[in-house]
Amino acid sequence: MNSFLPTEIQKYLDKFATSKWSFYSTKNQKYKTVVVIPALFEFENIKELVKSLSENDETYFSETLIIFVVNNLKSSSEDVKNDNKNSLEYLKKLSHKSIVGINSKLNFDVIDASSDNFELDEKDGGVGLARKIGMDLSLTLFDYDSKSKNIIICLDADCTVKSNYLTTIRNNFNQNSINAGYVNFLHSSNNLLENETAIINYEIFLRYYVLELKYANSPYAYHSIGSTMICNAESYVKVQGMNKRKAAEDFYFMEKLSKITQIIKIDGTAVFPSSRGSWRVPFGTGQRVNRFLENTQNEYLLYSPKSFTVLKNWINIFFSTEILTAEMYLQEAKIINNSLFNFLVDNNFQNNWNKISQNSSSQKQIQKQKQIWFDGFKTLKLIHFLRDVEFPQINMFNALDELFEEMQIPFNYKNTQNGIPNLEIQKDYLNKLREIA
Numbered sequence: 001m002n003s004f005l006p007t008e009i010q011k012y013l014d015k016f017a018t019s020k021w022s023f024y025s026t027k028n029q030k031y032k033t034v035v036v037i038p039a040l041f042e043f044e045n046i047k048e049l050v051k052s053l054s055e056n057d058e059t060y061f062s063e064t065l066i067i068f069v070v071n072n073l074k075s076s077s078e079d080v081k082n083d084n085k086n087s088l089e090y091l092k093k094l095s096h097k098s099i100v101g102i103n104s105k106l107n108f109d110v111i112d113a114s115s116d117n118f119e120l121d122e123k124d125g126g127v128g129l130a131r132k133i134g135m136d137l138s139l140t141l142f143d144y145d146s147k148s149k150n151i152i153i154c155l156d157a158d159c160t161v162k163s164n165y166l167t168t169i170r171n172n173f174n175q176n177s178i179n180a181g182y183v184n185f186l187h188s189s190n191n192l193l194e195n196e197t198a199i200i201n202y203e204i205f206l207r208y209y210v211l212e213l214k215y216a217n218s219p220y221a222y223h224s225i226g227s228t229m230i231c232n233a234e235s236y237v238k239v240q241g242m243n244k245r246k247a248a249e250d251f252y253f254m255e256k257l258s259k260i261t262q263i264i265k266i267d268g269t270a271v272f273p274s275s276r277g278s279w280r281v282p283f284g285t286g287q288r289v290n291r292f293l294e295n296t297q298n299e300y301l302l303y304s305p306k307s308f309t310v311l312k313n314w315i316n317i318f319f320s321t322e323i324l325t326a327e328m329y330l331q332e333a334k335i336i337n338n339s340l341f342n343f344l345v346d347n348n349f350q351n352n353w354n355k356i357s358q359n360s361s362s363q364k365q366i367q368k369q370k371q372i373w374f375d376g377f378k379t380l381k382l383i384h385f386l387r388d389v390e391f392p393q394i395n396m397f398n399a400l401d402e403l404f405e406e407m408q409i410p411f412n413y414k415n416t417q418n419g420i421p422n423l424e425i426q427k428d429y430l431n432k433l434r435e436i437a
Contacts, residue, residue, distance in 0.1 A: 006144050012237040017136040021118065023067070025095040026109045030143035032063040033170055035153040036134035038127050039070045041079070042157035043086045045274070050094065052160035054103040057167045061105040064166055065141060068157070069134040071113035073125045084114040111137065126246030127226065135242050142233050149173045149232045154250075156227035158274035160188070168269035169230060179235045180257040181264035182228040186434065188272040193423075198292035199275035200426050201299050204396060204433060208302050208403070211437035213379070215407055216312035217319075220376035222263040226250035227273050235261055255376040259368075300420050302399040304391035305406065307383050310337045314382075318374060323366055326353040339390045343382055397421060400429055409436065 005013070035053070039046055046068065053066055070087045072080050091110035093099055111133060112118050120129055135152050142150035151173050155161070162168075165183070172178055187199045206223065213221035229250060236242075239256035243249050257263060292299050313336045318329065326349065334341040352373055360366040387393060397415035404411045411432055413425055420426075 005140065008237055009139050009144070009233065012241065013136065013139060016241050017139075018133075021069075021111050021113055021133050021137065023137065024092055024110045024112065026065065026107075026141065029065070029107070029141065031065045031107070031141050031150075032143060032146065032148055033060060033065070033151045033153065033166065034134075034138035034141060035064070035066045035155050035166075036131060036138060037066065037068045037155045037157050038130035038134070039068050039084075039087055039157040040072060040127075040130070041083045043083045043090065045158045046087055046090065049155075049157055049160055050099075050102060050108070053166070054106050056106070056161070056163050056165055058103070058105055059167050060170050061103070061107070061166075063143075065107045065109060065138075067109050067111060067134045067138065069111045069113055069130045071120050071125070071130040071133075073122055074119045075122060076119075081114065088112055088114060124244040124246075126244070126249075128243050128245040128247075128249030131226070131249060132242035132244060135236060139233055139237070144233075149178075150234075152231055152233060152236055154226055154229040155271065156273065159227050160272045162269045162271075165269045165271065169266055172264075172266050172268075173230070173232065176264070178232075178264045178266075179261040180231040180254075181266050182223050182225065182230060182254070183266045184268075184270045184434075185223070185225055185228050186270050186272055187275045189275060194293055195275055197423060197426075198299075200423070200430050201292055201396075204400070204426070204430050205302065207430070207433035207437040208396075208400060211407075211433060212303070212305065212308040212403060213311075214437065215403065216308045217315050218311065218379060219319075219371055220255070220258060220379055222254065222258070222265065224251040224254040224376075225273065227271055229254060230266070231257055251376070258376065259372055300396045301393035302396045303383055303387055304394050305399055305402040306391045307386040308403075310340050310386060311379065311382060313337075314340055319367075319370060321363070321367070323357075323363065326350040326357075329353065337386075337390075339386055340382070342389075343385045346385075347378065347381075395419075397426075397429065400433075404432075 037049070068087070068091050070084050070091065072084055088110060091108065094102065094108045095110060097104040113120055113130060113133060120126070131154060138152050144150065151170065153169060169183065187203050189196045189199065210221055210223055226249065235257060238260050243252055245252060254263060291297070314333060317332045317336070324332070330341060330344060330349065333344050356366065356369040356373065360369055395415065395418055397420070398418060401414050409432070413421070413428060415421060
């Protein structure tokens, strides 16, 4: 490990990191890119991902480390623990470059958060903590003397990646001076019709929400998917690192990053997340696929575009450079939509805004505090509030038609029958969304 770390990095590690876990083989090497991958019951998928990564362009292999954080709880089943043992054995061999058929120029290592005395804590153990362990430890490996970015990439063990994945991320961050971003993603298909239908439905939901946020000029119009997140070491430390959440760790981490820097989409490459159902987290892709397959509710619904028109009008007022009083903002909100006014009152807007005004010494600071108060989570809360009190969800494809028309996005199908079009047309909708969101 580095014998000397920058002061802010060392301060972060002293305050927020733990010494319980360590790398299996990495000692004194320095890297510019570290890929952190939590792995729980993923032995077969790990081999596929390793193959995919090792087939990448070799340009930056010598400066790149792939870290797997193999993890479980003490209470995890024997099946999980045995699968993790197989993963640990495989990854230890891989770290010594002794797996036939894998490019030995790429560096791999493993953190054991699975064996006796190293399991994750029952209270906090989950994907957030597993990511945090790997991301925190990655800070000790970077070459801080170099002028190029020290990049932490998040990935998941059930993904694969394009062959230009590592070089595209690295080049984008350095050439465009990016501090935080996400890689474009395309959910993979496992050739089961039901599963494919489920993942098309879910990916449309994800991309529709981000496109609507773009339409509304929201500063939070980006994807929050754990397997696509990237930041540099300095930004990671500035936001006090990854959280320990067992689900939605990605949403809250990206939101923290967005408050200190711009979130940039990395195009030109892609990660291919799994489209499987999963028990690993209480919500997200796996649970959404499960729910679709169980047919417990109508999944072909999206938030009403009317909610985002309300959001757009509020953002135009609230994020403008003009500074109003709390009473004036509330008056403007009432003109826009009475439910928006009620939401702001329910969320104690007047008291919060008065505190912001009193404690901010410049217009720049006030603008920053606006974004911090009306953040990505409050944006989502507003959309849910409008859904529940005024604008119920509508047919998925009608919602897409409305949005495409409003944004003047050309599309050669219109859902005039108000039903569910066939799978090929659903794919067309998704492909159009993939182009723009």
